[in-house]
Amino acid sequence: MAETLIHEPYFNIQTSIMKHFKILSLLLFTMVAFWSCEKDNYPGAKISPFIAIYDLKTLYKGNDVKLTTGNMFGSDYITGVVVSDHSGGNMPEGLIAVQDRRRLNQLRGIAIPLGDEAKNFLPGDSIVVNVNGATLSRVNGIMQLLDVPLTSIQKVSSGNEIPVNRITTADIISNPDKYESTLGVIVKGGFDPLPAPTDVLSGDKLLNDGFGDITLHTNANASFADSAMPVSANFYGIVFNKMIGDSLAPVFNMRSGDDYVTLSSTIEITPIIITGFISDVKGGDGNYEYIQMMATQDIDFSKTPFSVVVTNNANASTPTGYPANGWATGDKRTYKINMSSGFAAKGTFFYVGGTGKSINGSGSTSIASSNWIRSYDYVNNDGDDFGRKTGGLFANSGNASGLAVFRGTEITVDTKPVDVIFISSGGSLYTAGPPEKGYKITNTDWYDVRNPITLENQPYYKSGANTLCMTYTTKDVGYFYVLGGEYNVKLGKWVKARTQSNVELTKESTLIEIEGEGATILKQ
CATH class of the missing domain: 2.40.50.140 (Nucleic acid-binding proteins)
Incomplete structure (x- = not known):
């Protein structure tokens, strides 16, 4: 027992010393490793022989740069795919254009002058170029790699696919x-x-x-x-x-x-373009929502009728699911208002909406003196041909609302609008089926009935590349959605695509705030 009492404290002290020794050893090892990292951030690693064109071009600061392994961060080569083609006779003489995405997936290109040899390089040729000793220069406005001999270029492969950008x-x-x-x-x-x-x-x-x-x-x-x-x-x-x-x-x-x-090969002029709307006025929305449009030609609606349809895809809107009859679905999903009387002169704004005819809900500035082609009591009346009476035409948040203008007043599942716009993208809007269901679009600044690159049909919103939409604003404030752009009647196209601007209206706001700066311009 006495022996045990004598040796137990000694054992504890020894154990403690050993623990501290291990800790000190670990700290010493860590410090040595740290000092080693200070000398070489990547011990054992090898620098890539290839420098990205993105990084290469950053070396140019307005004056010629002689390229070396040192100023290229230890690299000597670039690699990329040739995109130039001299067979059509429309390239800058003697230049090949090479591009890569080696840095952060950022596409960058550079030109290399090769004289008559340039015609021997074709789109899709993958090449490796030794640029050590070359000069980075901007010649006649084009960034180029000068002094690259043909022997410094190795063609690795040909016929490589070049992704569409x-x-x-x-x-x-x-x-x-x-x-x-x-x-x-x-x-x-x-x-x-x-x-x-x-x-x-x-x-x-x-x-x-x-x-x-x-x-x-x-x-x-x-x-x-x-x-x-x-x-x-x-x-x-x-x-x-x-x-x-x-x-x-x-x-x-x-x-x-x-x-x-x-x-x-033909010009198609859109007779009516959507230029703005208010979907959530300050206070109650019933009969105070309205749509602003512009005529691109003189329109006598008694002789050439049109119609407007609003779709509300809130979860409570029926019928649920994908719209089997498109814009003509009716019930609480779509609501139609006909325009069959009145006149709008070319290049002027006109309005369709509720009977309130006020700029921002009850008690706000009257805009009854504007050109109202149709003011309709949608609170107490069903829509023209389809749509149930409602306290609000538009959804105000979450799922999508849409707005379309149609030539004529007969609308079926197959009728294509003359202009269309969507706010948000949520809800049951489109299914490829079969059968295919959704809301038809037309060719506008935002949408294409046929994919302009793949040429595949995409006749509905949310089909193919037709995904662009506006964003909702804060609820119950009174934002007017201004769709500002420039439509050229002579060309039959948007020369400045519409962009969304949100104008926060007050009860005292005037018409100039929604028809003035930022509004759509008609170029004739």
């Missing part, structure tokens, strides 16, 4: 360096002024896609220079830049006659 003119204009030397497609492009039957692509043409204008350049000796200009088409091509003063000015170059796909 849809871009807008607004994208290019806002960031020309980002899209330079990359392949893209401008969708639903047209020309201003409209081409005459004898007009051809040769020269510089102003191309508009509803988001802005860009120069489409076609060399006089290009193989497709004498081709007729389409009214509406998808244009595939490469963005190159030129210098105007100190700024980059983008130019779009098609490569061959196969780089445009005609969508239409």
Whole structure:
């Protein structure tokens, strides 16, 4: 017993010392490892021999840069896919354009001057380029890799698929360096002024896609220079830049006659366009909701009737499920108001809605003096032909509401509107079936009955690429949804696509707040 009493404290002390020794050893090991990391952040790792074009272009600060392994972060090569094609005679002479997505999936391109050898590189060629010793320079507005001998380029494979990159003119204009030397497609492009039957692509043409204008350049000796200009088409091509003063000015170059796909050879003018609405006034909505529209031509509604349909897809709206009869479903899902009397002059606003005729609900400024083509008591009356009486035409949050204008007053499941817009995307709106069910759309600045890239049919909202919608505002405030854009009657298209602006109205607001700055403009 005494021996035990003598050795137990000794054992505890020894155990304690060993524990502290282990802790100190672990701390020492951690500190050594930390110091090692300070000297080499990636011990044992190897730097990639390839630098992304994204990173390469950031080295250029306005002056030529001689490329070395040092300033390329330890790399010597770029790799990418060729997108240029000299067979059509419309590329900058002697240049190949190469693009990659090696950095953060960001597409970037760069040009390499190769003289007569450039024609031997085709779209889809995968290449590796040793750029150590080359010079990064901007020549005639185009970022280029100079002094790259042909022996520094290795073709790895050919015929590789190049994913379609849809871009807008607004994208290019806002960031020309980002899209330079990359392949893209401008969708639903047209020309201003409209081409005459004898007009051809040769020269510089102003191309508009509803988001802005860009120069489409076609060399006089290009193989497709004498081709007729389409009214509406998808244009595939490469963005190159030129210098105007100190700024980059983008130019779009098609490569061959196969780089445009005609969508239409005729002009279809939309007679009525939706320009705004209020769906949730301050206070009770009953008979105070209204829709603002614009006539793009003189319309005598007694001779040329139209109709408006609103769809409400709130969970309480019946019938539930997908709308088997589309816009003509009726009950609490769709409500129709006919426009069969009155007159609207070309380029003027007119209104359809409840009997209140006030700008923001009960007790607000009267707008009865405006051109009301139809004010209808939807609280106490069913709709024209379909739709049950209701305290509110629109859903106010959550599931989608929609608004469509139709030529005539006979609407069936197959009737296509002349203009349409949706707010939000929730609810049972579309099913591919079979059978296919949904709300028909038409060709607008937001929707396409046929996918402009794949050319597949997509005749309903939420089918294919038809997913664009407005967003709901705060409830019970009195926001007027302004759909501001620019519609060109002569071209029969939106040259500035509609965008949503929310104008918060008061009880004292006046008409200028919904018809003034930011409202739709008709260009004649």
